[in-house]
Amino acid sequence: MDYAVLGKRTPKIDGVAKATGSARFSRDMILPRMLYGWILRSPYAHARILNIDTSRAAALPGVKAVITGRDTAGVKFGVFRETRDQYALPIDIVRYIGDEVAAVAAVDEDAAQEALELINVDYEVLPAVFDPLEAMRLGAPLVHEGVDRNISAHVLIQFGDIEEGFREADHVREDHFETANISHSTMEPYAATASYDPSGYLDVWVPNQGPFMRRRALSNTLKLPLDNVRIHKVHIGGAFGGRSEMMSCEFCASLLSMKTGRPVQIAYTREETFTCTRQKHPFIVDIKTGMKWDGTLTARQYRVIADGGAYLNTGPITISDSFAIALASYRFAHVRYEASRIYTNKGVRGAMKGQGSQQLRFAEDSQLDMMANDLGLDPIEIRLKNAVEPNEMLLNKSRVTSCGLKETIRESAAAMKWEKPSQKTTRDGRGKGAGISAMISGFSMGIRTSSSSFIKFNEDGQITLLSGTVDNGQGNETMVAIIAAEELGIPVEDIRVVNADTTLTPQDPGSYSMAATFVSGNAARLAAADAKRQLLEIAAEKLEANPADLDIRDKRIFVKGSPGKGIGLKDVVWAGLASGRPVLGKGHYQPDLAFMDTVHGKIEGQVTGAYTFGATVAEVEVDRETGRVDVTKVAAAHDCGRAINRMAVEGQIDGSVVIGQGQVFSEEMRWDGGQCLNASYTSYGLATALETPQVLPIIVESDDPNGPFGAKEAAETINIAIVPSLANAVFHAVGVRIQSLPISPEKVLGALESCKAL
Amino acid sequence: MKRALKLTVNDEDYEVLADTHRTLLEVLRDSLGLTGSKEGCGFGACGACTVLLDGKANLACLTLAFSAQGKQITTIEGLAVNGKLHPIQDAAVRYGAIQCGFCTPGWIMSAKALLDEKPKPTELEVKTAISGNLCRCTGYVKIIESIIAASEGK
Incomplete structure (x- = not known):
């Protein structure tokens, strides 16, 4: 198919604003008479608040308001009714170091910070628990009263007969894996600006992944009518799943603004952003897999324990979704999955890039490599043998539609000139090797499925495109613009996108997993198609032709087959306006999905609109003296269905590789009891430009039957695949298998030492 | 204590009253409205606040505003000339x-x-x-x- 706009290298439509510093983020919204807010946080991992005396703080010159949990409506928040266990400002119990206790608003930051020190809180310190395995023991301190053994969520999902599956196997392995507590580390620290108008309207600028979900949470907790709360479009400095949920930040800024009648801004420090927003769940995974001599998988059993921190909220999605998606990578008939998410008195864990998929895939694909090694099978062949195929019905009765899994495996291996694994040595004595991993992604969209879009043709023939889709940096604004431009035969520059504003734009599920391109992209395409139909009808009268015989290209409507016979788009728009037919397109998209009940682990039925696939082959060099691992080259092949914007897809692949590199080798939030020891960029371990490997991005287009122009998603898959690839590469380089993340120099050295000792 | 602070930013002269302990980043953003420079960490570890002082890259979050007096300060807002991007x-x-x-x-x-x-x-x-x-x-x-x-x- 010959596309005019689609599939090219289109610069982001917000690129110039971001390159010149004019793009405004939540903290850049500096409003007249604005007050500055700060939050007082608990110094204890678990304590009862006996009394809070705010009188001295309130009396400090410059302080305009002080609020505590007693000033709130006392409504808990969360995405599911049954997982709402957190107050935006706790009333009686604090459950982690950093939990919110009070908030102040003052004329400047100095006064606000001084006021925090004048708030006197009497605590009764309660016993706390930090390790998930200890927390599950009978008699352990309870993070939430009445929650047996701190199990905040538990699912047991089975297909087939697991014992039969292991009986069919020729080789069975049982292994233990652990993943690290990762920080999203969005470059923009969390911040919110809120402005309450005495007529009852609240305006909020806050980083979010779905303005409509955020509006609902604020409306519920502030007890304001839904429509009185407006989440504005604002530039967002990264999300990666970490900006899915409401935070105390925008709640307190809003409530303080309501109390004072003045705008209030609260900007979290980097340390608060690390510890008091959300983090990635660390998993403990015990996995047992059965295999035939030829590598055919027969059965798999998982036991997963996820450390969830102090609150629940989206937690069940993390443990359920990761397994629902696991079913779509490799085929096996018998499987048993049991996962528990455990409360501990630490910062809260939530969604991050693929929910729990990265954690599970690390275990699965590391072990697959170990089993291939046991049986002398080629790592590529064993993956191709078990890979799912197009139109395959999965165990949970969810159908894979388009599927380029095998192509991604073959193409990434070819790009790296894959050979049989063998340890090589570089000239300076470092071990060199390559590892592969193949991955899938996809998301249950059952709870937030539908998006709508409007297109308004202006009198000069340019258009305003209204979409609820939010852009966290991945390029969603440009994505909907390209889709509309392609459908309408106009250049991207002629489209102004107005998006992610709850008052101006229609409903949208938010930017989670594949929901943006697949759902919002389809809505934009349908709106464009509706506008196009109107344009062609008007043009048909002018050209005395049948609308079905017309098409638009390069801002001109013409008779198919005789491009000389046509009319300018602007003239058609004018003709429409003059005859009382303004061109206003409307589109709505809702994929036909089964509701996936993640809380109870009910994942049967079509749980996602499309599955996406990817594979990575990574080459590393390991220094045997220091244990340091350098990533030298990575080929990453991603089946995104269709690349709407090649440059954006490549950007997602590049970023996913390097984020994964940090996650595998250096990133980890380390804890001493309830105290995070490294909530700072100086000690957390993000990869820098100096560590960036050569990345070979490969785009595989499987042309999904339901995606807009065949597109699916382009964000998560590679970030999931890269993790086991790198672990496998370390094994192939120096023969040591590290089963806990991060694969730090200490662990590599330790493992090399143990090998020597043998 | 607030004192008069004179800065030359993107070839324009500014004079504001500022506390002596204010960082250059705070003054640029809060007093001059130049919000293009960002605070990503406040500890000199992320580089989001990088500006030029006499042509050299500096971290505005670790630079006292008063120490930047007499220097040519260039921020992201000063790069494009007459609407043409650098x-x-x-x-x-x-x-x-x-x-x-x-x-x-x-x-x-x-x-x-x-x-x-x-x-x-x-x-x-x-x-x-x-x-x-x-x-x-x-x-x-x-x-x-x-x-x-x-x-x-x-």
Whole structure:
């Protein structure tokens, strides 16, 4: 198919604003008479608040308001009714170091910070628990009263007969894996600006992944009518799943603004952003897999324990979704999955890039490599043998539609000139090797499925495109613009996108997993198609032709087959306006999905609109003296269905590789009891430009039957695949298998030492 | 205590009253309204606040505003001339080096300091120059490409 706009290298439509510093983020919204807010946080991992005396703080010159949990409506928040266990400002119990206790608003930051020190809180310190395995023991301190053994969520999902599956196997392995507590580390620290108008309207600028979900949470907790709360479009400095949920930040800024009648801004420090927003769940995974001599998988059993921190909220999605998606990578008939998410008195864990998929895939694909090694099978062949195929019905009765899994495996291996694994040595004595991993992604969209879009043709023939889709940096604004431009035969520059504003734009599920391109992209395409139909009808009268015989290209409507016979788009728009037919397109998209009940682990039925696939082959060099691992080259092949914007897809692949590199080798939030020891960029371990490997991005287009122009998603898959690839590469380089993340120099050295000792 | 502070930013003179302990970043953002420079950490670890002082890259969050008096301060807002993007900005947009955009002003200023001193840097020199600018979105790949492209006039 010959596309005019689609599939090219289109610069982001917000690129110039971001390159010149004019793009405004939540903290850049500096409003007249604005007050500055700060939050007082608990110094204890678990304590009862006996009394809070705010009188001295309130009396400090410059302080305009002080609020505590007693000033709130006392409504808990969360995405599911049954997982709402957190107050935006706790009333009686604090459950982690950093939990919110009070908030102040003052004329400047100095006064606000001084006021925090004048708030006197009497605590009764309660016993706390930090390790998930200890927390599950009978008699352990309870993070939430009445929650047996701190199990905040538990699912047991089975297909087939697991014992039969292991009986069919020729080789069975049982292994233990652990993943690290990762920080999203969005470059923009969390911040919110809120402005309450005495007529009852609240305006909020806050980083979010779905303005409509955020509006609902604020409306519920502030007890304001839904429509009185407006989440504005604002530039967002990264999300990666970490900006899915409401935070105390925008709640307190809003409530303080309501109390004072003045705008209030609260900007979290980097340390608060690390510890008091959300983090990635660390998993403990015990996995047992059965295999035939030829590598055919027969059965798999998982036991997963996820450390969830102090609150629940989206937690069940993390443990359920990761397994629902696991079913779509490799085929096996018998499987048993049991996962528990455990409360501990630490910062809260939530969604991050693929929910729990990265954690599970690390275990699965590391072990697959170990089993291939046991049986002398080629790592590529064993993956191709078990890979799912197009139109395959999965165990949970969810159908894979388009599927380029095998192509991604073959193409990434070819790009790296894959050979049989063998340890090589570089000239300076470092071990060199390559590892592969193949991955899938996809998301249950059952709870937030539908998006709508409007297109308004202006009198000069340019258009305003209204979409609820939010852009966290991945390029969603440009994505909907390209889709509309392609459908309408106009250049991207002629489209102004107005998006992610709850008052101006229609409903949208938010930017989670594949929901943006697949759902919002389809809505934009349908709106464009509706506008196009109107344009062609008007043009048909002018050209005395049948609308079905017309098409638009390069801002001109013409008779198919005789491009000389046509009319300018602007003239058609004018003709429409003059005859009382303004061109206003409307589109709505809702994929036909089964509701996936993640809380109870009910994942049967079509749980996602499309599955996406990817594979990575990574080459590393390991220094045997220091244990340091350098990533030298990575080929990453991603089946995104269709690349709407090649440059954006490549950007997602590049970023996913390097984020994964940090996650595998250096990133980890380390804890001493309830105290995070490294909530700072100086000690957390993000990869820098100096560590960036050569990345070979490969785009595989499987042309999904339901995606807009065949597109699916382009964000998560590679970030999931890269993790086991790198672990496998370390094994192939120096023969040591590290089963806990991060694969730090200490662990590599330790493992090399143990090998020597043998 | 507040004192008169005179700064020259992007070739314009400013005079404001400021506490002596204010950082350059605070004054740029809160007093002068130049919010293009970002605070990503406040501890000099992320580079999002990078500005030029007499042409050299500096971290505005670690620079006292009063110590910048008498120096030529250049921020991201001062790079485009008469609406025309600086070649580094232009390449950043065309090569897809910008995703969320929060780190962008910082690394563009680091790259400007590099290219002003060394118009044809090697890839390693580019990586080194921006190694203090953290980015969570791009993996640095297209940032590096775009800086090299700008240096080659592409």
